[in-house]
Amino acid sequence: MSRPKDPLIKPCTDFPDGTQFIYADRRDKYTVSYLPDIVYDSSKGVDLHLQMLYPGMPPMGAMMLKREPARSEGENREAPPVAPTASEPLPLVVFVQGSAWMKQECRLMLPNFTEIVRMGYVVASVEYRPSKTDPWPAFLQDVKAAIRFLRANADRFGIDPDRVAVWGDSSGGHAALLVGATGWTDEFDDDRYSGYSSAVRAAIDFYGLSDIAQINGAPRDPMNTAPGITTPEDILFRTKVSEHPEVCAPANPINYIYADRDYPPFLIMHGDEDGTVPFLQSTLMYEKLRELKKQVSLYAVIGGGHSMRFWTPEVLDVVAKFLRAYL
Numbered sequence: 001m002s003r004p005k006d007p008l009i010k011p012c013t014d015f016p017d018g019t020q021f022i023y024a025d026r027r028d029k030y031t032v033s034y035l036p037d038i039v040y041d042s043s044k045g046v047d048l049h050l051q052m053l054y055p056g057m058p059p060m061g062a063m064m065l066k067r068e069p070a071r072s073e074g075e076n077r078e079a080p081p082v083a084p085t086a087s088e089p090l091p092l093v094v095f096v097q098g099s100a101w102m103k104q105e106c107r108l109m110l111p112n113f114t115e116i117v118r119m120g121y122v123v124a125s126v127e128y129r130p131s132k133t134d135p136w137p138a139f140l141q142d143v144k145a146a147i148r149f150l151r152a153n154a155d156r157f158g159i160d161p162d163r164v165a166v167w168g169d170s171s172g173g174h175a176a177l178l179v180g181a182t183g184w185t186d187e188f189d190d191d192r193y194s195g196y197s198s199a200v201r202a203a204i205d206f207y208g209l210s211d212i213a214q215i216n217g218a219p220r221d222p223m224n225t226a227p228g229i230t231t232p233e234d235i236l237f238r239t240k241v242s243e244h245p246e247v248c249a250p251a252n253p254i255n256y257i258y259a260d261r262d263y264p265p266f267l268i269m270h271g272d273e274d275g276t277v278p279f280l281q282s283t284l285m286y287e288k289l290r291e292l293k294k295q296v297s298l299y300a301v302i303g304g305g306h307s308m309r310f311w312t313p314e315v316l317d318v319v320a321k322f323l324r325a326y327l
Contacts, residue, residue, distance in 0.1 A: 028056045032117045034110070035062055040149040041142070041192055044129060048142055050150075051106050051125040052157075053117045055090070061156030091163035091327040092150060093123045094200070096143055098170025098208075098307070100232035101131040109169070112311045119320060121327070122159050124150060128175070131236040136251050140188050143175050147200070148193035163327045165202040165264075167319075169307060170277060171232070173208020177253035177266070177285060184261045202326040204267045204319060207277045207306060210285035211252045213245035221275035254288045265295035267322045269315060271304025297322070 035052040042048070052058065093116065097104045106125045113123045128142035147164065154161040168176035180203030182188060189198060209215060212233050216225050224231055225242075233241045233248065241248055249255060257263070266289060270282040282298060289296035299318060304310040 029118055029120075031056050032114050033057050036107075038062075038065065040126075040146050043192060044134075044138075044142075046129065048129070048146070049106065049127045050146060051110060053110060053113055053123040054158075055117050055120055055122075059156065059158035061153075062158065065153060065156050087158070089154065089158055089160040090120060090122045091323070092157075092159040092161075092165070093121050093323065093327075094143070094147055094150070094164065094166045095123055095125045096128070096166070096168035096172030096175040097125055098168065098172040098206075099130070101139055101171045101236045102232065103130040103132070104128065109311075112316070115316060116320060116323070119323075121323065122157065131232070135238050136236050136248075137188055139171070140175060140178050140182075140251075141190055143179060144188055144198035145190065145192040147179070147198040148189075148196040151196040152193045161196075162201075164200050165204065165323060165327055166200045167204035167206075168208060169206035170208060173205040173277075174210075174251075174253070175208070176203050177205050177208050177210060178251070178256070179203060180264050180266055181253040181256040183264065185256070200264055202264050202267070202322065204322065205269070205282070205285070206310070207270045207274050207282070209252075209277055209281045210254045210288075211281065212241060212248040213252070214280060214284065215277070216242065217278045217280040220278050224276070254285055257288050257292055257294065259292045263289075263294050265297075265322075265326050267297050267299075267319065269299045269301060269310075269318070271301045271306065271308075271310055273303060273309075274306045276306035 033054045033056065035054065035058045038050040038052060039047045040050050052062070095113070097106050097109055104127055106127050110125060117123055126143050126146040128139040131139070150157060150159060151161040166176045166179045168174070179198065179200055183199030215233060223229070231241065237247045239247055268282045268286055270279050272279055279300070286296055286298040301310055301315060
């Protein structure tokens with residue numbers, strides 16, 4: 001039987017009696033590799049990392065970049081050129097791990113992306129500065145800087161800088177909504193990797209916030225509203241948000257949606273039993289986008305909680321179809 005061959009490798013033909021045969025897949029679509037702890041910035045007094053998943057093996061340029069010191073202000077653009085990857089550049093999905101804006105565990109959800117990566121996407125999970133040390137808008141500035149870093153090093157990472165989506169859950173979903181909603185403004189861009197855009201072609205929000213002042217809408221867990229409780233949003237804004245709702249207005253994605261601006265398509269998914277971020281938060285963003293005739297889809301996950309009972313094959317199938325449509 002004839003078969004395509006790697007011109008550099010002469011296949012073995014000397015097999016012992018009784019050898020059984022199965023066939024490899026030359027597309028190598030089933031291998032998922034993990035490139036950990038890439039420092040994308042250290043200019044804020046702390047190393048900020050990316051966790052990256054690849055279909056197949058990462059490009060040599062990405063593995064070399066991991067060993068280099070972090071640089072800011074786009075200096076990585078001047079790094080020595082690397083050999084082009086053997087395949088076409090891949091679309092990139094930037095994931096923001098939720099943490100109530102506090103210290104993240106950016107490896108926590110990586111296993112959930114295996115099937116998405118096998119479909120031909122690179123996934124980069126972004127670390128941001130936690131709210132206990134850096135208040136609003138540090139986390140958003142970091143996510144946007146990470147997107148620009150990845151674009152600045154697109155050749156090395158084997159990614160297509162024109163096909164970038166953002167995806168997040170909880171506070172990461174809030175970040176994803178903000179990235180999608182603020183692509184038209186540079187208000188939250190700083191000098192890290194300047195000259196590159198942080199805008200995206202698609203935004204995916206899992207149970208994120210769109211209007212923090214209304215976070216206590218039903219069915220939020222009463223534990224979050226009990227007397228004397230300091231909530232995550234209070235830490236982020238350094239004040240009691242329920243008493244000073246105006247402080248969070250600049251962090252509300254719905255406040256950046258205008259009829260005369262262009263936005264990427266949004267996919268919003270939320271569990272109906274979420275006691276941490278009420279379903280109302282997704283309703284508000286969806287209705288604002290619909291009112292202004294922007295592209296948005298909203299899915300209610302019946303029986304889904306806050307991260308729990310949520311990452312099902314059905315949910316991920318919707319995400320995969322959304323990514324195929326827009327990346």
